[in-house]
Amino acid sequence: MEPQWDDMKVFLAVARESSLSGAGRVLKMDPATVGRRVARFEGALKASLFVKSPQGYALSAAGDRLLAHAEAAELAMRAGEEALTGPSDTLSGQIRIGAPDGCANYILPQVCAEISKDNPDLDIQIVALPRVINLSRREADMAITVSAPTAGKLLVQKITDYHLHLAASRLYLRDVHPIEKLEHLRDHKMIGYIADMIFDQELDYLNDLGVERVQLASNSVSVQIKMLAEGGAIGVVHDFALPSHRPLRKILQDDFSLTRSFYLVRHQGDQRSERLNRFAEALSKGIRLEVERLEGLT
Numbered sequence: 449m450e451p452q453w454d455d456m457k458v459f460l461a462v463a464r465e466s467s468l469s470g471a472g473r474v475l476k477m478d479p480a481t482v483g484r485r486v487a488r489f490e491g492a493l494k495a496s497l498f499v500k501s502p503q504g505y506a507l508s509a510a511g512d513r514l515l516a517h518a519e520a521a522e523l524a525m526r527a528g529e530e531a532l533t534g535p536s537d538t539l540s541g542q543i544r545i546g547a548p549d550g551c552a553n554y555i556l557p558q559v560c561a562e563i564s565k566d567n568p569d570l571d572i573q574i575v576a577l578p579r580v581i582n583l584s585r586r587e588a589d590m591a592i593t594v595s596a597p598t599a600g601k602l603l604v605q606k607i608t609d610y611h612l613h614l615a616a617s618r619l620y621l622r623d624v625h626p627i628e629k630l631e632h633l634r635d636h637k638m639i640g641y642i643a644d645m646i647f648d649q650e651l652d653y654l655n656d657l658g659v660e661r662v663q664l665a666s667n668s669v670s671v672q673i674k675m676l677a678e679g680g681a682i683g684v685v686h687d688f689a690l691p692s693h694r695p696l697r698k699i700l701q702d703d704f705s706l707t708r709s710f711y712l713v714r715h716q717g718d719q720r721s722e723r724l725n726r727f728a729e730a731l732s733k734g735i736r737l738e739v740e741r742l743e744g745l746t
Contacts (some may be wrong), residue, residue, distance in 0.1 A: 453521070454727060455489035459497060460518050462486055463511065466504035519561050523717040540569035543727055546588035548651075550669035551710060551735075552576030552741070554689045556592075559734035563727070570727075590728060592735070594650045601716040605728075608736040611687045611743060612653060612706040613698040620679040627682075630657065630703050637663040639683035643746060650708055651683045653684040657704065688742035698746070 461471035461482070468479035468486075475482065488499050497511035507515060547556055552574050560572045575588055596604045614633075621627070624636070638661070640654045645667040654662060664675050669686070676683050677695050684706065690696055712732055718724045 451464050452489070452492070453525070455492070456518050456521060458482055458485040459489055459511075459514070460522060462498065462505050463515055463518075465505055466506065468505065470504075500530050505622060519715075520717065523715075524718060539567040539727055541723070541724055542571040542573065542589075542600050544573040544588045544722070545731070546575045546577060546591035548592065548594060548648075548669070549576040550686050550689065551592050552673075554686065554692060559731065559738050561590050563730050563735060566730075572637060589718070589724065590712060590731075593648070593711045593713050594708055595648050596711050597713060600734060603712075603716050603719055604713040605712045605714075605732065607710040607712050607732045608739050609709050610739050612708065613687060614682060614700050614704050615685040615690065615696045615698050616682045617677055617679040617695045618697050619695065620681070621699070627699055633659070633682060634681050635656065637681035639664045639672050639681045641665060642667050653706060655695055656706065687746045688739050689744050691745040710739075 458471065458475065458477075461474045462468065465471045465474060468482045471477075471637065472479045477485075479740050486498065493510075493514075495510040495514075496508050497514065498505040498647045499508050500506075545556065545560075548661045553576065556574050560574060564570060564572055590605070596606070616627075623630075627633070627636070638654060638659050640659070640662040641651060643662070646652050656657070664672075666672050669689070672683055673685060673689055673693055673696070676685065677693055679695075682699070685693075685696060685698075687698075692696070713727060714724065714727060
């Protein structure tokens with residue numbers, strides 16, 4: 449029996465999801481059918497592609513060698529489909545973007561809404577996760593990150609810088625002694641990330657201040673900002689988020705300011721896709737302009 453392309457897709461789904469049930473959800477198949485298809489594919493190739501364990505399905509040595517070729521075949525199929533449909537003035541299909549929740553909440557909604565207006569046949573999905581998106585498992589077609597990855601076959605493009613400052617609610621500042629120096633922060637509660645859930649060192653803002661205790665913490669930027677708005681403490685806030693939270697006010701701007709960057713990360717092979725190239729260009733431009741606009745409002 450010759451290997452079938454459809455079985456290659458099943459192999460890729462199991463490799464990325466590490467389970468028959470997860471692959472079934474992606475492929476819209478029941479797990480038993482996925483298992484039969486994997487067995488058929490292994491039989492055709494005369495090789496065991498997975499090792500089953502309590503943690504799920506892990507790639508065997510043979511499966512690991514096949515993975516890169518399977519992904520290349522997948523990209524070639526996509527490129528072929530695009531070539532047959534011919535050039536179009538608008539984009540179509542589905543594109544999924546992974547992003548940290550600060551970007552996902554305060555930047556991407558406006559940017560993606562604008563792209564959607566110009567491309568009515570395009571479905572855009574935003575995955576907001578407080579961790580690094582796993583592109584190798586195809587959790588997304590592309591990802592926004594706050595540091596440039598150095599491992600893997602990836603396309604990495606810097607999009608723009610953005611800025612952060614200390615902030616507190618106007619009500620909180622009204623009821624406390626004036627905060628005129630960084631040393632005064634010792635007398636106040638701080639809001640920030642849960643220390644052991646910081647997934648990128650670029651997000652460890654309070655470390656730059658020497659803050660050892662965070663009395664109010666969350667792994668979500670949105671939750672942190674809402675806690676700040678309640679008037680309970682001081683925290684570090686993205687300048688681009690401040691226009692959405694008028695009760696908040698920047699403090700100690702001359703003493704403390706952070707600059708961070710957004711990067712667009714894609715699969716290296718996707719550079720052959722005109723559709724994804726066009727979307728990436730529109731997304732990057734939109735993010736740059738939206739960060740500039742929102743920071744200008746502060």
